Amino acid sequence: MSSLGVGVGHPAGRGTAGVLAAVGGASRDVAAVTWRNLVVLRRVPRLLIFSTIQPLVFVMMFRYVFGGVAANSVPGVPYVDYLMPGVFVQVAVFGAMSTAIGLATDVQTGLLDRFRSLPMTRLAMLAGRTVADLLRNVFVVSLMVLVGFAIGFRIHSGVAVFVGGTALVLAFGFAMAWVFAVVGLAVGDPETAQAAAFPVLVPLVFASAAFIPVHTMPGWLQPFANNQPVSATAMAVRATVLGGPTATYVWQSLAWDVAIIAVAAPLGAYLYHRAGQR
């Protein structure tokens, strides 16, 4: 080190140039944090392997173990075509658990404090986490689509419509990642994060239209199962697979995504800002 000089941070510009610089700086920060979160998957590949094995087990279980029973409740449609959209949603939602675990780990190791002491965009830590998990979901969901094709899953609509359907899955996974970013920040240690996420995720995914039609469930459960985001997204994706009208389901699913992020992102930003203020 030759001379010290004053540290350089975001250029403190004003006006349009300042705003552009701030947006540029923010996206650079998000990209840097995203990269950092994705490097882990390359360095510790078992993280990615185990997060793909678990949904594989679910596919096999529903296709071959419960499939025979479940098929009776969806007459006129091969059960595998009914099942796979639900699996895609489940994969994306369960992936959000790693968002909680990842952020909680950063809180625990003190890494969050280091980032909070840097002149970086304050939301970049959360956005970089959720974007990294979105990219991971692209991989895992694509893999599940291939697995689906291998076990007899077929698209009854067009390819473009189905791609739109998987985009809905990814959007919902992204929204849920924000929810679990909040969970991770709030609990602050990975074991608790995992324990806290599980009892929320399981009823959300299984008391839904993801795997089984809601009308087969007891009456008291149906209002919940019919009016929750996993059902909305599963039905939207199913519509893009089976063909027929999709608009209502798609709008419902997107509305959930927007609503969830609108609540979770500010809450996450607030928790990030005051992390460690015990």
Next chain:
Amino acid sequence: MAGMPGEPAIDVAGITKRFGRLTALDGIDFRVAPASVFGLLGPNGAGKTTLVRILTTLLRPDAGRAAVLGHDIVRNGGEVRRLIGLAGQNAAVDVNLTGRENLRLIGRLCQLPRATFRRRADELLERFALTEARARPVREYSGGMRKRLDVAAALMSRPPVLFLDEPTTGLDLTSRNVLWTLIRDLVDEGATVVLTTQYLEEADRLADRIAVLDRGRLIAEDTPVALKAALGATVIEVETDDEAQAARTVELLSRTPGWHAAQEGVLVRASANDGARLLLDTVHVLDSQAISPRGLRVHAPTLDDAFLRLTGSAPETAEQRDAGQDAAGQVA
């Protein structure tokens, strides 16, 4: 350069922080001159880390205000973060990235141009003796290497004000010396360093001024020399031929107000703040009684003594000190 002459680099006034019913910091005031090392000394739980977290904008104070290079830490936190580097107590580095990747990531997040942060990362790796390990994931690093990388990360933006929370805890001797030299170099280059430590020796060697924290209160703040002079006692140990001689020596020495003397077998331990006069007096007493001592040792005051006096409890590292200094501490 860090601040104008006469203007403090860090100005802390009445900082108070409560966690529930516990008052972690109770009206802390001090100023740190630019291009100096300020040592925060205190036992565990004294509030050192809380104070560092407040000054680095991680924690909001409940009362009081503080400014770093003229920028208020609460109202102008963004500006403060541009000017500071922080190495916290645990090594806050990503274990899945390599050493070099960690530093480059910090450089990127400090908005440094790519060429700059790449060059600087390599310079710092070199300076912290991590060049060989630069391409290995940090999870393979030893504790000392992680700690060094952590401090390097805090230096990536070349901050004019650096906060080091127990930077050498858990470091081996070589690494500690490397870091001490580095901290002095940074100050020579104009940086202001605030460091917390449990090692009195570290504060003594590095700090231009030392603040002693105890249970959330600042109980002393001065230069190391002045603290030692004001609070540390000189201890003189005299080994006599028999216990009767020792008893007589203790009796005579104890007549002078301010002189403390105690007997332990044939050994006499005397202590006083005015070391030079105590020594003359001791020699005079021995001479007048025609006692020729078998041994005579003088312990100059240490910060341990000062610390003990101030806080009424031994510093954490006391058991690591050599026996002589320990004994001196007990008498004082």
